[in-house]
Amino acid sequence: MVKSLILDKEPLFLETLKTVDPQKEAIVDLSNDTPIILNYGQLEELANRTAQGLLDKGIKPGDFVAYILPNSWEFVVTTLAVWKIGATSCPILPALRDHEVSFILNKSKSKILIVPEEYRNFKYKPMVDRMAPSLQYLESTVVVTTRDPHDKENRLGGLAKEEPNLEALKELHPTTYTNAQLLFTSGTTGEPKGVIHTHGALSFAVHAHTRTLRLTSEDNIWVPSPLAHQTGLLYGMIVALSLGAKQILQAVWNVDTARTAIEGYGATFVQAAMPFLADISRDAHPPKGLRIFVATGAAVPRQLAHDATEALECRVIGGWGSTESCLIAVGSPYSDDDREWGSDGRVIEGLEMKVTDEAGNELPRGEEGMYRVKSPALFKTYLDHHEWYEEAIDDQGFFITGDLATMDEDGYLNLTGRIKDIVNRGGEKIPVVELENILYGHENIKDIAIVGMPDPRLGERICAFVTLKEKSDFTLQDITSFLEAKGVAKIYWPEHLEFIDEQPRTASGKIQKYVLRNMIAEKVAAKA
Template identity: 25%
Template sequence: MPLSPPARVKDYYKRGWWTGRTVDDVFREAVAESGDDPAIVDPLNRADLLGSEPQRWSFGELNGRVNALCEWFAAQGLKRGDRVVMQLPNIVEGVAVFLACARSGLILSPVAVQYRKHELAQILPLIEPKAFLTVTSFAGHPYAEGALAACAAHAPDAVVGCWGDNASEGAVSLDSLGASDADSGPLGGKDIDPNEVLTICWTSGTESAPKGVPRHHNHWVFNGEIMLEAATVKKGEAFLSPFPMINIASIGGMVMPWLIAKGVLVQHHPFDLGVFLRQIAQEKVVYTLVPPAVLNQLLKAPEILEKADISSVRRVASGSAPLAPWMVKGWQEEHGVTVINVFGSNEGASLVTTGEIAPDPETRAAYFPRFGDSDVWPSRVGTSVRTRLVDPETEKDIKKPGEKGELRIDGAMTFDGYWRKDGIDTSCFDKKGYFRTGDLFELVDDKFYRFVGRSKEIIIRGGVNISPAEVEALVESHPAVREAACASYPDERLGERVCAVVALHEGQSLTLEELTAFLKEKELAVYKLPEKLKTVDALPRNSLGKVVRRELNEAP
């Protein structure tokens, strides 16, 4: 199924943003040049989670597994453009499925392992899959049984395949697939068009039901090229991928850069700090992607890092929540690690602040490049990502420093609209063709934006807007706080007031009075001070690690 309009494809080819390479083209190049080199490594604790030993495959061995999966898809009667649901942890088989779909001309829809009956009932009718690939069980949950039940109710034509012992009745065991030397090529014989849909990922659903985000080969290859420029990983060096392979963070931020670099992809899932640090040491990882809360936690626990060997790490990407300036500065000055600030979404919103763009770590933590102006950012990514700030009420462009507005974005990484059974929903774009992100930014100057918060997250106290992200960053800098989020609570006089929800380090305590005194020392404006404090064991998060803000007020 072609996705982007022909005029856009022609324009982006002419500009050199898209190259016309498919994901399979990139993979075949890696196999040809690095067939015997290490390619992909399982989580070292796979046996504990799945009951099977960790795998380590070369590019040639991975290619054999991809061929076998292509043959299996054909044997099951799948046709070009059919959808395949994948519900797997970060294991080597997941990457093989992705590459097999890319080679066969199938559309892969990866879903989070946290998804259960409710989410699957929303997704399956939208994409009508012909196959559902999973594991028999993972961390004690019977995934194959869940897939069979979901498909029986919502996708009766889908075959369920699974890895793992004791496959459920009705599911096809994939353990015996092994590897194949036969190269079957695309289903139907016709070459893959790089404009064909390759994946349908799902929005995190913090505000509503998940939405399907289709992306084609051109999207993914370009995304990988841009993130590889930021990561600066060389051939044969190791990436550590702790984010589930279900969205742009993992596929665009890890899998595609690894494939283009011909590096080593080290899988990790679910997140376990001890295992994570051991993998860095064993595999000599140079680049990884880590949530801000983990980076904060490690800097506040030097006794953990003293026992770990992280000397190979050069760069770490982080995002999904604002970065604390003290954290970015601490990693750079104490450990020589450059933290890259990434703002992105499945839809293709992508702003990346590297050490080259902002050498000062505190600037890098707070600001994102104002891409789209070739005079300011003449690089390939700087011109291929077009941005504007807009007053959402008047739709007028914001051009005065200090003013805030909704970020609108367009360009080579931006998707073409949400998936619908009867076509693509483009209502999320404005009249100029820019995607409405729903995120508020402040115009700093000609070069930079500053993230303010989600437009629906802004707290309005007495008619004055308060950015939760700003307050959260300061609250998280308190020594007792492991992670924090801010939400509003109703007030008859002011409309809303600020509530801080915090998870504390073990053995620590914190009162509202102590927090207020700390924030006053930071010279936070009085009207922004939290007036209520809730302590929780952990912040409510969705499958992508983002804080589910609607649940903050439900915290005890």
């Protein structure tokens, strides 16, 4: 009841669209050879037309709508259109392939899938055709063949062709408690978890964020993080929409495009993972103009944060959040305390966090323990697995993050490790258990354990410790070729192979992954 009362006080971020000057720039899309620029009036018209197109395809309020689109005007328009009819957005990373995409489509029961004709030399329709026999619910695939937002017949695969029935759309407008978002995140169960958020939860999260950082409609929001991730979607696209600000979309990562976003189009704010910060700050000519860089998604080396602050001439601050909780802690760009960038921040006003023992008892400041958080912006449930939700929320309403942390006397957070068995590759959570289960199917793998390997740019890379059934000329390519044949996305492939005669195990037979992590960390350090 308390959470409901709090959420009811926050305006929905969609309401902002009704008040913004239609002539104000809304989107600068840098994914084309020539930037595509839309103002708020054009964005609203395209979203309404696409909403009508979805209705004409038989999509109803409450349906999950799946789409595989890069950071682009098409992504923003599609998401707004889905929300305008009371449906739930289910964006999928463009890097995912048959194995992951078919799982998401079947799990979400999406009746429609929207894909580009081609992106980064990969054609999506043939993949859908390959998956077709295993797709239980998909009824139509919309293929985007033109990038021109002014091509009325063909834009967004023809979805934005017809004039909308605005009165009918008004009747479908979402409420605080309407499901807004379904994002899949890797866990330790071997099955990706479908995290569901409502419009009210996301609105609370974004308003708390923008108030804390004092962002305004005059800020220009740069979005290099994938829009199919919470960082890009909530703290890029939705931040911009909630403020009525301009968002600058970058689909393919390179420093030259980043420079265009910052110095050419005036980006002032970005929230992104460590590799983005490392690359632009270590460039021979670091781009200038950013006001705030919130570094999240993976642990940021404190020296990098310090050096980047000087190189970029902006405030670099730390932060912690998750798909389930949204952002909980963040540093302040308005304080000169080194802990603003030398830690993972302090709790955002209106939210709670604590460090506890296994029983949930809060520990004294400075002691390491289990990191738990509480927020009105916590997720609603895990799709089809509410029991997982109940396991993840303690009897006081705190989300058990699975991370280890300490807090100092002033409330600054420092993440120290993980309880969960995952690899965090530059903010991308790798589904370790699922990968291991697949690789156990390789004819020459007797035993396998996947752990994180320290990396100065990404935080961690994916290392596979393999025990072979018999000696052979087994190589890393044998692993990657096997995963490719299984339709596993390249971003999940191991990047380093270590052979081991016997995996270290506990008395109960569980592999001691901390031993393996220490082994590869020492090896990396010795080569440095």
